[in-house]
Amino acid sequence: MYPAERKEGISLEHLVTKAQQGDGRAFVRLIEMNKQSMYKVARSYFTNDEDIADAIQDTIETCYRSISHLAEAQYFRTWLTRILINKCIDILRKNKREHPVSEFPEYGESSMELNNYEFNELMNSLDEKYRTILLLYYGEGFKISEIAQLLDMEENTVKTRLSRGRSKFRELWTVQETVHQN
Numbered sequence: 001m002y003p004a005e006r007k008e009g010i011s012l013e014h015l016v017t018k019a020q021q022g023d024g025r026a027f028v029r030l031i032e033m034n035k036q037s038m039y040k041v042a043r044s045y046f047t048n049d050e051d052i053a054d055a056i057q058d059t060i061e062t063c064y065r066s067i068s069h070l071a072e073a074q075y076f077r078t079w080l081t082r083i084l085i086n087k088c089i090d091i092l093r094k095n096k097r098e099h100p101v102s103e104f105p106e107y108g109e110s111s112m113e114l115n116n117y118e119f120n121e122l123m124n125s126l127d128e129k130y131r132t133i134l135l136l137y138y139g140e141g142f143k144i145s146e147i148a149q150l151l152d153m154e155e156n157t158v159k160t161r162l163s164r165g166r167s168k169f170r171e172l173w174t175v176q177e178t179v180h181q182n
Helices: 012-020 024-046 049-069 073-097 117-125 128-139 144-150 155-181
Strands: none
Touching: 012 024, 012 049, 012 073, 024 049, 024 073, 024 128, 049 073, 073 144, 117 128, 117 155, 128 144, 128 155, 144 155
């Protein structure tokens, strides 16, 4: 832990600058700060833990090798997410197979998967193009303009997919609630 990190914390830009200068601890700290976000993005593409881990590992390796090429430190999170999305797409292309639903943990294990199982099932039933945008917008707090940049598409396309994704999610949620009430 860096001394300045005690109370006020170290800025993202400072950590990126240190990592670009070869400070391994700064790079690890950057990854630690973003690991939850990385998992959520990879999870929007895969249900298989091995594929999620592969995508994240490949992303970290690429970022470590390429961080010196990042021109503006304040865009680190966007840059990292874009690399992760590209890695996920690469793995999907490579695999071109159906991903099995993740297994339930054995009885007695505490699992976030089980706590959020219905929500995850609804999200997974959405088309990937809607699921990814919903996750980036609501789960990760990216702005529409940032999502457009990340996914290399027009802002209006992002807005349309966000709107349609909300509608489809609402439809699925309504159907599920109706089934549970009967």
